Amino acid sequence: MAETDVNYRFIEGDPNVSPILLLHGTGGSEDDLLPIGRFLSADSPLLAIRGRVQEEGMNRYFKHTPSGGFDLADLEYETTWLFDTLNELCQKFNIDYQRFIVVGYSNGANVAARALLTRADTFHTGIFFHPMALSTVNSEQDLSDVKVWMSHGSNDPIVSADNFETLEDYLKGQHAQVDIFKHDQSHNLNEAELTSAKEWLAASGRLGQWNKE
Template identity: 20%
Template sequence: MTEIPLEHVHVAPDDESESAPAVFVLHGRGADEEDLLPVARHLPDGLHVVSLRAPDPLQGGYTWYELDLSGGGLEASQPDAADFRRSLDLVGESVDAAVDEYGLDPARLGLLGFSQGAITSLSLALEEPDRYAWVVALHGYLADAHADLDPDGIEGKPVFVGAGSGDRVIPESRSAAAADRFDEIGAAVTRGSYPGGHGIGQQELSDVVAFVESRVAQEE
């Protein structure tokens, strides 16, 4: 049995085919690997779900990294550099191990992250654009450490960026700036702005499901 570095929940599709597609789910700060499963349950039936747990305990849940607040408080926060690097590496190693363990198709892997998980997902997409077929980033932003990256393979990459117009944790402007940057470097960006705060409402969920269904159908 392949050892997967990060604790996780794996939900296999009912009709499991050889070399099947998958989505790796990354939760937000203070949550855990169970948090986004209600969202993932709405995704296409033929998709493996691998929901990863962040490495560090926090307030009854877990966190991907500590916050660097030196830029002016929560609304201008950035990931702590060392913690962020460690989590990016752990996610990458866990993806590789899960592909082997669960027989996933390495050409059909998606990322779905919320808040810290969205920030992590966007950075992973820039570091290894050929590794991930599509990305969903909800209520996150693009970390300064990755803001200037313009890698080969990002052109045409489907990226969904969702934000809340009333989000006081990660303001919509930060998510919009991430979408703008991915537009600039040639990704195929889908944007969603929703009236709620720092959470996933019904319309946002519906738009995410439609986006993922479209991506999976195009891969078949």
């Protein structure tokens, strides 16, 4: 990994508190979710990595196809780059990779949820704001040591209720512990869901030292 190839922000925190990885939404940057990460856990080290794909001038973590669908080959390629980069940054900053809490919004949540379902040993704790299922999932990984919190808005024009429930079913089908927060707004973040995520994380047992089950 060349430093010039990666746009990221790292903010030091208490090494005894689990670190948080922040993955922005479409058009965002490595700075977008830093205030949310600090709100969720005041003492966690924070690492935010910008997606390196650009579409119509907007940063993303993977491409669309010319017809507007999801480019699953590019998704796999870019997800490999993302987690390789994460591993190298963990080594650089002496961060325990196994304890990462991944916080993603929209496009960032999508790539994180997909990685959790399809890749071995990615992470064990996730907070996904407005995620969606990107395609069918046929893998049968054991996610019994995984805890996930997810939010959905009933008036979301991007993520349908059926799609969100499909993602929930995929995660639960692989034995992840999933907690859901729903509201009647759109694809936006709001105070109620941020507070819910913070309370869930505080009660999850994943902010302090913990062992993979």
